[in-house]
Amino acid sequence: MTDGSQEKANGATRWIGTRPVRPDGVDKVTGRARFGADVHLPNMLVGKVLRSPHAHARLKSIDTTRARSLPGVKAVVTRDDFEDLPSEFVPAGEMLVNYRDIVRNVMAREKVLYEGHPVAAVAAVGERAAKEALDLIEVGYEVLPHVMDVEEAMAPDAPLLHEDMITAGVEPAPETPSNVAKVVEFGHGDVEAGFAEADVMVEREFRTRPVHQGYIEPHSCVASFSEDGQAELWCTTQGHFIVRGHCAKLLGMEVSRLRVTASEIGGGFGGKTVVYLEPLALMLSRKSGNPVKMTMSREEVFRASGPAPGTCIRVRVGVRRDGRITAGEAELKYQAGAFQGSPVQLGCMCAFAPYDLENVKVTGYDVVANRPKATAYRAPGAPQSEFAVESVIDELAKAIGMDPVALRLKNAAKEGTRAAYGPTFGPVGLVETLEAAGAHEHYRARLAPGQGRGVASGFWFNIGGETCANLNLGEDGTIALVAGTPDIGGSRAALCLQAAEALGVDVETIRPLIADTSSLGYTFLTGGSRTAFASGMAVIEASKDMIGQLCERAAKIWDIPVDAVEWVEGEARPAGANAGEFESLPLADLAGLAGKTGGPIVGRAQINAQGAGPSFGTHVVDVDVDRETGRVEILRYTVIQDAGKAVHPDYVEGQMQGGAVQGIGWALNEEYVYDENGRLENPGFLDYRIPVCSDVPMIDTVIVEVPNPTHPYGVRGVGETPIIPPMAAIANAVEGALGIRFTDLPMSPPRVLKALDEARLPEAAD
Amino acid sequence: MMAKAHVTTTINGDPVEFLCDVEQTLLDVLRDELHLTGSKEGCASGDCGACSVVVDGRLVCACLMLGVEAQGHSVETIEGMATGDRLHPLQTKFLEHAALQCGVCTPGFLVAAKSLLDRNPDPTETEVRYWLAGNLCRCTGYDKIVRAVLDAAAEMRGATA
Numbered sequence: 001m002t003d004g005s006q007e008k009a010n011g012a013t014r015w016i017g018t019r020p021v022r023p024d025g026v027d028k029v030t031g032r033a034r035f036g037a038d039v040h041l042p043n044m045l046v047g048k049v050l051r052s053p054h055a056h057a058r059l060k061s062i063d064t065t066r067a068r069s070l071p072g073v074k075a076v077v078t079r080d081d082f083e084d085l086p087s088e089f090v091p092a093g094e095m096l097v098n099y100r101d102i103v104r105n106v107m108a109r110e111k112v113l114y115e116g117h118p119v120a121a122v123a124a125v126g127e128r129a130a131k132e133a134l135d136l137i138e139v140g141y142e143v144l145p146h147v148m149d150v151e152e153a154m155a156p157d158a159p160l161l162h163e164d165m166i167t168a169g170v171e172p173a174p175e176t177p178s179n180v181a182k183v184v185e186f187g188h189g190d191v192e193a194g195f196a197e198a199d200v201m202v203e204r205e206f207r208t209r210p211v212h213q214g215y216i217e218p219h220s221c222v223a224s225f226s227e228d229g230q231a232e233l234w235c236t237t238q239g240h241f242i243v244r245g246h247c248a249k250l251l252g253m254e255v256s257r258l259r260v261t262a263s264e265i266g267g268g269f270g271g272k273t274v275v276y277l278e279p280l281a282l283m284l285s286r287k288s289g290n291p292v293k294m295t296m297s298r299e300e301v302f303r304a305s306g307p308a309p310g311t312c313i314r315v316r317v318g319v320r321r322d323g324r325i326t327a328g329e330a331e332l333k334y335q336a337g338a339f340q341g342s343p344v345q346l347g348c349m350c351a352f353a354p355y356d357l358e359n360v361k362v363t364g365y366d367v368v369a370n371r372p373k374a375t376a377y378r379a380p381g382a383p384q385s386e387f388a389v390e391s392v393i394d395e396l397a398k399a400i401g402m403d404p405v406a407l408r409l410k411n412a413a414k415e416g417t418r419a420a421y422g423p424t425f426g427p428v429g430l431v432e433t434l435e436a437a438g439a440h441e442h443y444r445a446r447l448a449p450g451q452g453r454g455v456a457s458g459f460w461f462n463i464g465g466e467t468c469a470n471l472n473l474g475e476d477g478t479i480a481l482v483a484g485t486p487d488i489g490g491s492r493a494a495l496c497l498q499a500a501e502a503l504g505v506d507v508e509t510i511r512p513l514i515a516d517t518s519s520l521g522y523t524f525l526t527g528g529s530r531t532a533f534a535s536g537m538a539v540i541e542a543s544k545d546m547i548g549q550l551c552e553r554a555a556k557i558w559d560i561p562v563d564a565v566e567w568v569e570g571e572a573r574p575a576g577a578n579a580g581e582f583e584s585l586p587l588a589d590l591a592g593l594a595g596k597t598g599g600p601i602v603g604r605a606q607i608n609a610q611g612a613g614p615s616f617g618t619h620v621v622d623v624d625v626d627r628e629t630g631r632v633e634i635l636r637y638t639v640i641q642d643a644g645k646a647v648h649p650d651y652v653e654g655q656m657q658g659g660a661v662q663g664i665g666w667a668l669n670e671e672y673v674y675d676e677n678g679r680l681e682n683p684g685f686l687d688y689r690i691p692v693c694s695d696v697p698m699i700d701t702v703i704v705e706v707p708n709p710t711h712p713y714g715v716r717g718v719g720e721t722p723i724i725p726p727m728a729a730i731a732n733a734v735e736g737a738l739g740i741r742f743t744d745l746p747m748s749p750p751r752v753l754k755a756l757d758e759a760r761l762p763e764a765a766d
Numbered sequence: 767m768m769a770k771a772h773v774t775t776t777i778n779g780d781p782v783e784f785l786c787d788v789e790q791t792l793l794d795v796l797r798d799e800l801h802l803t804g805s806k807e808g809c810a811s812g813d814c815g816a817c818s819v820v821v822d823g824r825l826v827c828a829c830l831m832l833g834v835e836a837q838g839h840s841v842e843t844i845e846g847m848a849t850g851d852r853l854h855p856l857q858t859k860f861l862e863h864a865a866l867q868c869g870v871c872t873p874g875f876l877v878a879a880k881s882l883l884d885r886n887p888d889p890t891e892t893e894v895r896y897w898l899a900g901n902l903c904r905c906t907g908y909d910k911i912v913r914a915v916l917d918a919a920a921e922m923r924g925a926t927a
Contacts, residue, residue: 266871267867658906684813691908696907
């Protein structure tokens with residue numbers, strides 16, 4: 001038996017690279033698709049959360065007596081309803097979470113650690129009763145001094161969030177607690193020797209503010225516990241198997257008793273890889289006996305769900321006059337929020353990853369502060385550190401009078417480069433993206449006076465992981481594709497295309513379904529740019545499994561050995577002249593005969609996908625700056641990225657465009673504004689301003705394809721990399737326009753105006 | 767407890783009666799009472815446009831209007847955009863251009879875009895961008911949305927020419 005999937009890797013593909021309408025599309029343009037908050041059950045209660053108004057306080061008492069006696073209130077839960085859990089780190093996307101912290105983040109125990117930290121939750125008949133009940137809960141707080149800024153939190157006299165936190169990763173271990181959870185270090189070579197060889201050295205300090213993922217759909221779920229201790233949960237999540245695990249742990253149940261269904265998901269970008277409401281809704285449902293629906297308001301999303309961390313980053317890079325970088329060094333301080341676990345380690349690993357360096361050293365600090373716990377946001381940790389490094393690289397290019405693309409090319413990581421974080425790269429596409437950028441018409445187009453152009457590159461790892469997929473063959477030869485990774489941006493289409501390619505059948509005969517946690521084996525979440533890669537590999541494996549069964553059936557029908565059957569273009573054929581002369585058997589015929597040839601045919605795969613291909617991108621941007629208002633206008637934007645192989649190019653372009661525009665928001669506008677008491681002053685889309693349609697131009701894309709050798713069709717992850725280069729590319733462009741180097745994000749109109757005023761002052765003095 | 771209000775209205779061309787609390791928004795009524803969940807709540811403050819509906823020909827955020835204010839008025843939602851099994855050209859073009867990723871903002875964009883094309887069948891890119899500036903999309907970067915709207919407008923002009 002042979003199958004066609006391998007030979008296709010070397011030659012032309014029929015489906016990979018085409019752009020069919022996504023299979024779930026019609027439901028999404030008609031309003032039929034059901035997202036997190038679109039589920040209604042009979043006798044469903046409304047659940048609401050009481051949140052701390054203080055950034056830091058000891059929880060002295062919680063009295064729920066009056067709330068519980070309010071007519072219509074069916075259940076109230078507090079810290080007393082959840083068992084404490086020991087410290088234990090488990091993976092969630094690219095990040096790690098600790099159950100001791102999760103149980104405290106979903107419901108405060110000893111202290112509240114940020115404004116918005118849950119202290120109680122109620123379930124009542126109707127919205128009105130639920131809101132009234134919250135007002136009747138009496139909480140005794142002992143307000144404590146708080147700390148918001150990462151450097152202030154590191155100061156020796158800073159208020160401590162966790163009195164028992166001893167910095168990990170330092171030898172010998174400190175004797176006194178601090179807000180520094182962990183110190184990490186990566187690198188190789190001798191940076192001081194490298195700097196000694198440099199002709200020019202630039203050292204800068206950068207600051208970035210926390211930014212929110214800004215998914216348009218707030219967190220929402222419906223939980224329904226039955227009297228026999230089994231429960232169902234519908235929720236908007238990037239990983240329902242992760243939700244099942246976390247909730248079962250927090251509620252002390254067996255995972256088999258909890259069935260979690262992922263609704264359609266209205267954006268996540270990493271922010272929907274953890275649990276907030278889900279354990280509370282389950283606990284309220286267990287106590288009340290009714291289904292309970294909980295939905296965050298936008299304000300709650302901002303106050304209590306995870307941002308990407310704010311950072312303070314110092315970077316030093318040395319270069320010779322010929323453009324060779326001799327050494328790079330960085331120190332990264334990341335805000336973890338209320339609990340440890342910022343993505344600083346990932347930030348360290350990515351900082352210099354685009355470069356082939358002999359001498360590199362990166363040190364990172366994971367620092368807690370009185371803010372919501374940081375959560376993954378698209379390439380977590382990397383946009384901040386690569387912003388800093390890519391800004392310094394640009395400055396060095398200018399200092400030695402070299403084209404910034406040429407400087408990057410001279411030092412670019414390629415196959416065989418030892419990455420700063422350890423491994424040696426296989427085939428990677430950074431050089432190709434840089435060459436494409438340099439050759440692009442955009443890069444050579446004339447700029448008007450006062451305009452600036454910037455370029456920057458970005459790197460992200462991408463991941464694989466545990467993944468299942470089934471292909472259920474119907475009696476008419478059509479196929480139900482069952483996957484376990486929630487479809488956050490068109491992955492159903494990408495999976496169907498890979499199955500169609502592997503099976504040699506029309507993509508329209510394959511209909512996808514995202515199964516609940518009881519209907520498919522454990523599958524890790526949609527994150528780490530892994531879905532088209534890892535679920536794709538599972539689907540290809542399931543296709544091979546199905547082809548094997550189909551060939552066996554054909555062999556049986558023809559009464560020849562199975563090795564004498566081959567699978568070509570969606571049908572079984574005798575393999576060569578010696579196999580005998582038989583009319584080929586298409587998939588539909590074999591499906592119809594399945595009952596007589598051995599029973600149902602199901603292709604299955606359960607894999608731990610390895611070998612995710614690293615991803616590189618290079619962005620080019622032109623800006624103009626309004627000298628009166630300080631507004632930076634994006635005039636033109638081009639994203640160039642290595643996709644390995646674009647399965648559905650529309651959705652690859654979409655990832656590149658969407659990531660770039662999120663980066664534009666990060667660069668130019670988005671930031672949290674806290675008052676002196678640690679209370680968020682802009683918890684809404686009016687004042688936390690994400691880019692709108694009129695803020696941006698068309699985003700041009702160039703897909704580069706340097707195949708990932710591990711994947712049968714060469715697929716790499718594409719989702720995360722595009723958010724990495726924009727901040728530096730725009731800062732570099734603004735420098736080109738104004739001659740002012742911005743090291744503080746966002747480059748919002750007030751900051752730009754201030755910098756312009758400061759730059760004018762010496763002129764005025766002349 | 768305050769008595770519920772009785773409201774008579776027209777939704778997607780059909781006469782509809784409902785009871786609602788006076789503080790319920792039109793969006794609450796559509797989603798929670800009538801189970802027309804195609805209109806989404808992204809912010810409840812009129813900033814994201816995910817709940818865009820058309821009331822008596824005017825584009826509004828359903829979260830900024832009370833349910834009782836729908837009395838005697840005509841409301842059009844995403845659920846009324848397709849005719850039978852025929853999608854509106856905007857819906858078709860959104861699919862063809864892959865103008866959605868997660869899809870949660872899509873109903874609002876479609877309702878808002880239709881309202882634009884009803885007024886201005888031949889908008890420029892800039893006009894499209896400013897008309898849709900009240901609708902937030904975090905996935906697409908807007909590029910494919912704008913292309914889909916311009917393409918739908920061209921096709922609709924061709925059909926009526």
